[in-house]
Amino acid sequence: MLETKFLGMNLPNPVMVAAGPWNRDGEGLKESLEAGAGAVVTESIISDIMLDVRPRISSDRFGAENIRMYSDIQIEGWEREMNIAKSGGGIVIASVSGHTPSELAYLASKMERFGADAIELSVSNPAAESLEVVASHADILFDMTKEVVSAVDIPVMVKLSQNTTNISKVAKAVKEAGGSGVTAINTVRGILGVDLETGVPSLSTYGGISGEYIRPLGLASVATIAQTVDIPICGVGGISSAQNALEYMMLGASAVQVGTGIMLEGKGSIRKIVQELEIWAQDHNIENLSEIRGKALENLKAFDEIKFEPAVSHANGVPCSENCSKCVNACMYRAISREGDSIRIDWTKCTGCGLCTSVCPAKKLKLNL
Ligand SMILES: Cc1cc2nc3c(=O)[nH]c(=O)nc-3n(C[C@H](O)[C@H](O)[C@H](O)COP(=O)(O)O)c2cc1C
Ligand code: SF4
Numbered sequence: 534m535l536e537t538k539f540l541g542m543n544l545p546n547p548v549m550v551a552a553g554p555w556n557r558d559g560e561g562l563k564e565s566l567e568a569g570a571g572a573v574v575t576e577s578i579i580s581d582i583m584l585d586v587r588p589r590i591s592s593d594r595f596g597a598e599n600i601r602m603y604s605d606i607q608i609e610g611w612e613r614e615m616n617i618a619k620s621g622g623g624i625v626i627a628s629v630s631g632h633t634p635s636e637l638a639y640l641a642s643k644m645e646r647f648g649a650d651a652i653e654l655s656v657s658n659p660a661a662e663s664l665e666v667v668a669s670h671a672d673i674l675f676d677m678t679k680e681v682v683s684a685v686d687i688p689v690m691v692k693l694s695q696n697t698t699n700i701s702k703v704a705k706a707v708k709e710a711g712g713s714g715v716t717a718i719n720t721v722r723g724i725l726g727v728d729l730e731t732g733v734p735s736l737s738t739y740g741g742i743s744g745e746y747i748r749p750l751g752l753a754s755v756a757t758i759a760q761t762v763d764i765p766i767c768g769v770g771g772i773s774s775a776q777n778a779l780e781y782m783m784l785g786a787s788a789v790q791v792g793t794g795i796m797l798e799g800k801g802s803i804r805k806i807v808q809e810l811e812i813w814a815q816d817h818n819i820e821n822l823s824e825i826r827g828k829a830l831e832n833l834k835a836f837d838e839i840k841f842e843p844a845v846s847h848a849n850g851v852p853c854s855e856n857c858s859k860c861v862n863a864c865m866y867r868a869i870s871r872e873g874d875s876i877r878i879d880w881t882k883c884t885g886c887g888l889c890t891s892v893c894p895a896k897k898l899k900l901n902l
């Protein structure tokens with residue numbers, strides 16, 4: 534039911550584990566596969582060795598910021614790590630990062646020789662400014678992708694950044710260069726916060742924000758690519774439940790990746806997401822998740838296409854939550870007043886903005902057209 538064909542690979546399910554330190558070596562990758570992942574992506578491998586700065590990861594209840602950059606295992610060491618990773622079976626995708634097409638092609642062909650099933654080019658790390666620029670330049674990305682594609686016989690996907698003005702343009706360049714798919718999105722440049730007593734920011738330089746904070750950005754990026762370029766998409770950013778994974782799929786993703794979710798909740802959360810997906814598919818009589826791919830795109834129009842409907846808010850008979858006045862506070866048009874355990878809506882004032890329907894904890898409000 535969850536079997537997924539992605540870039541010609543047969544995944545037991547569409548939930549992959551994203552590139553990151555949780556997949557920093559063979560043991561970590563094997564652990565992710567044993568935890569039920571449909572495929573795993575290595576932490577990004579580079580041709581130099583970089584010392585890790587300390588500290589480099591910070592988190593709060595909505596997600597994380599990191600300036601962890603790349604794998605601390607040299608390319609030659611990955612032969613041993615790949616043997617360990619693949620010893621129990623399963624699909625391992627090698628993430629490689631670099632500044633030139635030839636450097637990327639060298640790393641990719643080495644990883645192919647070590648047993649990688651596919652390559653993911655990671656050229657969109659927001660903590661490394663020059664790579665952030667690459668992520669916006671369709672022509673550079675085209676050259677990089679083309680050289681890697683001609684150096685290997687396995688599928689090549691390219692990880693895109695939301696830190697770009699036109700994600701469709703870069704996704705098109707990947708396709709034109711022979712890339713098999715895209716992953717969207719990498720972390721987004723940001724600062725988690727500042728300690729007011731010490732004046733110290735969450736990390737000592739700008740980092741990459743991940744987790745719940747970026748899910749809306751990831752969803753929009755995937756939808757934009759799906760609406761404009763015919764290329765398989767792997768959705769990533771803020772996924773920690775089957776609901777999140779399904780949202781990405783309904784907006785056009787064929788598979789998804791989880792990173793911060795497992796960093797903060799452990800690898801056990803992979804099986805939880807996979808099981809939730811199975812239950813959801815059963816409950817909805819879905820034989821294969823490809824049936825729902827892109828389902829939400831037909832309801833996602835360009836702004837100019839939206840019709841001006843005379844919608845107003847209506848309340849149903851459900852009693853209001855105790856001490857609640859969320860909709861009263863939210864209505865900027867002063868159309869709602871609380872009356873006992875219900876509310877009154879003044880339809881002469883309601884402009885149909887829709888906000889009250891999403892703030893109501895009792896699901897009492899609905900826009901009627
Ligand atoms: C600590 C950390 C390290 C990461 N390292 C890499 C990396 O080596 N290569 C890469 O392409 N993405 C890396 N990422 C980005 C993730 O793969 C993923 O694209 C991003 O975090 C969004 O997904 P999430 O919200 O599920 O974490 C890293 C993310 C985190 C939090
Ligand atoms: S739809 Fe908007 S304007 Fe109408 S009652 Fe709700 S919040 Fe007020």
Ligand code: SF4
Nearest residue numbers: 853854857860893895
């Ligand atoms: S309608 Fe909903 S949001 Fe408004 S007061 Fe009642 S419970 Fe609260």
